[in-house]
Amino acid sequence: MSTAPQATVTTPLPEPSSRAARFRRRQGWLAGVALLLAALVFWRSSQIPVFGLFEIRGIVAGTMTLALLAMAQTIIVISGGIDLSVGAMMVLVNCIAARFMLEQDLGPVVLVAVLCVAVAMVLSGLIGAVTVASGVPDIVVTLAASFVLSGLALIVLDGPGGGTHLRFQELVVGGFDQPLPAILWLTAVIALVWLPFKRSRHGIALYAVGSDRAAAFLSGVRVGRTRVVAYVMAGFYSGLAGVVTTAFTGSGEPRASIGATATLTSVAAVVLGGVNLMGGSGTLLGPVLAAFCLSLIPALMLGLGWDPNYAEVARGVIVIVVVMVGGLVQIPRRSR
């Protein structure tokens, strides 16, 4: 009687994931948004006879504010929170800058710009400190803060007005057909401010706190301080957004609804940019690209001969659909 050959069970070693799979997992969303942006820019360029430096400058300069606000919102979202006051902060800084830059030389104007950003960092840090110290949910604190900030904006400037230096405008957002300054500034605030911050102790703590607050605390991360630092960083970016608004429009406008709309759009850019609202992951590049996509929509609609007011509808629908698709992907995993 012959014995049957013994069945051998071999457990295969886990294959190292391929380079492509890793890229898809880590940067897939970012690549998708970049492709979408490229498609939208191509579409826009086919709508108009000449797509030159003038058009590019218009798009980049017009989106800079939203891109900066999206960065501010992203940092707070990564830390596991949400900030409904970034738009109001932008409006306040816009008013301060426009008021004190009026009829000044270039030197003082630049000084005012720097001071404005510093003020925004202090105020935003204060909001963060109140959130941490009080234990009141951040939605409530920042919603109340947005009231306070728009009130302050009305005190600084009681109506549209103020001004800035022409040379300063060219330096920040570029001249008539000069997109380079705006592109350089956006690159600089990511490469020279965000990336070093992300690699620093504070940056790593930011991701840790956003990912799991209790675990971060137990590993010795100072949770409160990290959250305040996140708000200070957000203040840096929303303050810059205010300065850029002043440079772009050449005036100040204290209307509170501008801030509210800007806040909503910044959240939309964060969501579309692939940043997880639960916190703990994400980069600034995705929301910046998403901000460009969102601000191209009205121009595209105008080009199609539609009422650009539909852009508001389109933005809302895009945000909801994007999050729904994200939710659908997660449903099978959750019910397991």
Place this chain on the structure above:
Amino acid sequence: MTVATADPAITRWRQALVDRPAIVLAGVLAVLYIVTGLVAPGLFSANGVRSTLLLACPLAILAASQTLCMLTGGIDLSTVMTANFAAYVAANQSGQGPLVALALAAAVGLAVGTVNGIGVGVFKVNPLIMTLGMASVLLGVVTVGLVGDGFLSGSTRLLEVVTTVASGTLIGPIPNNVIVWAVVAGALIFGLSRTGLGRMIYAVGDNPIACRLAGVRIWQVLLAVYVASALLAALGGLLFSGISGSVGPDQTNAYLLPSVAAAVIGGTSILGGVGGYTGTILGALILTVLNRLLLTLDTTEAFRQILYGLIVLALAWVYVRVTGQRGA
């Protein structure tokens, strides 16, 4: 915390306040009312009481929709846009008779609520994002409808029934809209504490995973909550239009923070599972009296806005401190 070292009498007193936050709130309301009355003596008259109730009603109804959503751990940032839209539709279509116009306003609420509820309940979209996106969509729809020969263009006339219910006087210092408010309050307080759905709303907000394991169909609960929220928003919008005597595409927008604040001050946790409508009623009254106080102070709009934001924050802070109910 210092509680541990405090003497037992204070601890017990504090515990009583934690158990019954309505007492604290009623005290705050009484003090605030007296202070405001001393600055503006008109408040103590029958007319003063009437105007307080009249103005608190729409806020309390909008805050009711916020309370429901917050109990499930969500929030409804599309409330005010729903209110604007519903009130505008009702006034715009008033030529077709009050029944059709009111039905259309309710249809707006139903549609918004269904979409919100499906998004949050079935597709698990973060409520903040879902309702924010919905607000954006509604803003766009209203703006497009208003320009040129859009579907909302044409004259607007308030329905008589809306004006009567929203701004008429029932008896003495009691305005008519208090009846609507009382019905809503009764339904919510009874419904939340005594019905299966009401208890499920708390349960879902408290621990959705446990709910799912216990066999609760969470999406149905959320759908019901967001539909009720949007219907309440439409009702609040109609009442507000009756008081202001006009409709506008953004007329209740200033109520967004107060509606959330009224629920938070009233003890409803934004994280879900804790709170109720009784506190929200008191929160709405406190905010209305506070607004009156700020109006009597001879200051600019800017300064009033700053004070309002700071006081709302301070009240929320004190509340969290007293009850030890810390947020995220």
